[in-house]
Amino acid sequence: MIEHSICYDERKSEMDKKEKISVSGVPETMLQTMYARAKESEKEHPYIYDKAAVEIVSRLDYDFSNADKDIMMSSGVIARTILLDGMVEEFLSSHPGTIVVNIACGMDTRCYRVKGQYKYWYNIDLPETIEIRNRFLKEDGPVFQIAKSATDASYTEEICYHDEPVLVVVEGLTMYLQEEDVKQIFHIVYEKFEKATVFVETMSPFVSAHVKEKSIQGSQAKFTWGVKNGKELQKLIPEFTNQKDVSLTEGMKVFSPAYKVLGKIPFIRNLSNKILVMEKKNMPGN
Numbered sequence: 001m002i003e004h005s006i007c008y009d010e011r012k013s014e015m016d017k018k019e020k021i022s023v024s025g026v027p028e029t030m031l032q033t034m035y036a037r038a039k040e041s042e043k044e045h046p047y048i049y050d051k052a053a054v055e056i057v058s059r060l061d062y063d064f065s066n067a068d069k070d071i072m073m074s075s076g077v078i079a080r081t082i083l084l085d086g087m088v089e090e091f092l093s094s095h096p097g098t099i100v101v102n103i104a105c106g107m108d109t110r111c112y113r114v115k116g117q118y119k120y121w122y123n124i125d126l127p128e129t130i131e132i133r134n135r136f137l138k139e140d141g142p143v144f145q146i147a148k149s150a151t152d153a154s155y156t157e158e159i160c161y162h163d164e165p166v167l168v169v170v171e172g173l174t175m176y177l178q179e180e181d182v183k184q185i186f187h188i189v190y191e192k193f194e195k196a197t198v199f200v201e202t203m204s205p206f207v208s209a210h211v212k213e214k215s216i217q218g219s220q221a222k223f224t225w226g227v228k229n230g231k232e233l234q235k236l237i238p239e240f241t242n243q244k245d246v247s248l249t250e251g252m253k254v255f256s257p258a259y260k261v262l263g264k265i266p267f268i269r270n271l272s273n274k275i276l277v278m279e280k281k282n283m284p285g286n
Contacts, residue, residue: 018061019135027129030106031060032067033172036077037109039068047255048081052109056136076273079251080201083275084171085113087199087246092117095165103150103185104173107133111143119164122146124155151184156192166193168200175203175223175273179236182225186237189280196280198240202227203273230276243277 021031038053040046057064067073088110092098097119102108105123121143125133130147139145148155150173168189174182189196208226227233230242249263249272262268 019059020061021132027106027126027132029172029176030108030129030132031062032064032070032073033077034107035064035067036074037081039074040078047078048085050081050109050113052112052137053107056107059136075252075256076248078255079248080171080273080275082251082254083246083248084169084199085110087275087277088167088169089114089117091167091197091199095167098165098167099159099161101159101166101168101189103168103170105129105133105145106172107136108171109137110169111139118142120144120160122159124148124150151181151188153188153191156188159192161193163194166196168193168196168198170198170200172201174200174227175208175225177225179225183236186240186278190237190239193280194282197243198276198278200233200276200278201273202233202276204228204271207271207273228270229274230278233276233278237278239281240278241281243279246275246277248273248275 034050034053035057037048037050038057041049041051041054088100092100092114098117100111100118100121102111102121102123103125105125106129108123111118111121111123119142122145123130123133123139123143124146126149127147130145133145144158146155146158148158150170166189170185186198189198203223203226205226205228208223211223227236230245234240234242247263247269249259249269252259252272253263
């Protein structure tokens with residue numbers, strides 16, 4: 001009896017062990033956004049449910065106290081997740097056999113929430129980020145990891161592509177880049193893929209210049225770039241056309257009734273982050 005008790009205690013001790021993660025700068029933001037999804041998922045009536053995020057956060061030895069205080073960041077992550085989950089699912093349902101290219105994936109788990117609706121899903125991020133991702137998310141089958149920068153065109157050589165529709169998702173990245181980096185990301189997509197649609201999250205220039213993210217105070221991550229809307233982005237990347245802009249206020253309306261009124265105010269809508277839908281110009285109908 002004592003022997004069995006010791007074995008149980010040893011197994012429990014192994015399960016209770018927390019994993020330390022050392023990360024700073026822009027890659028650190030992936031932990032904050034994952035924590036926001038996990039925290040929402042644990043509510044009695046969550047607006048999103050991310051099982052993988054809950055499980056991973058429970059295994060981490062990491063101080064999320066700043067993230068707990070950053071209500072603006074958490075609300076933005078939930079609103080963005082609600083919108084992008086819906087937009088991606090809608091695109092996949094109308095474009096069978098799509099290849100999804102998830103740029104700056106961090107610890108994103110959307111590939112599991114929409115599993116079975118795409119041909120291949122490629123998660124792309126910096127080597128140090130993919131190393132951490134591989135510790136917690138063992139991906140195979142139609143889901144692949146590519147440990148390269150989105151500004152390095154060689155990442156496309158690892159994508160199995162034969163003129164299928166391509167959906168590129170760029171979430172939570174552009175606000176930490178320089179304008180030339182943003183243009184390079186789009187140039188790579190334009191050169192590689194024949195039929196490409198990009199869902200890209202952007203921040204207003206005013207917010208990028210005047211707002212600091214509380215959840216990563218002390219890190220080297222800073223907002224560096226913003227664009228007013230999709231029409232302005234189109235001027236920077238003339239190979240693409242702006243199909244529509246979706247303000248994150250649309251996602252906020254789902255869980256914050258106040259935004260049903262605030263979201264109608266142009267100033268609020270313009271100040272909010274947006275998901276811009278951009279399509280390569282040589283696509284049919286453009």
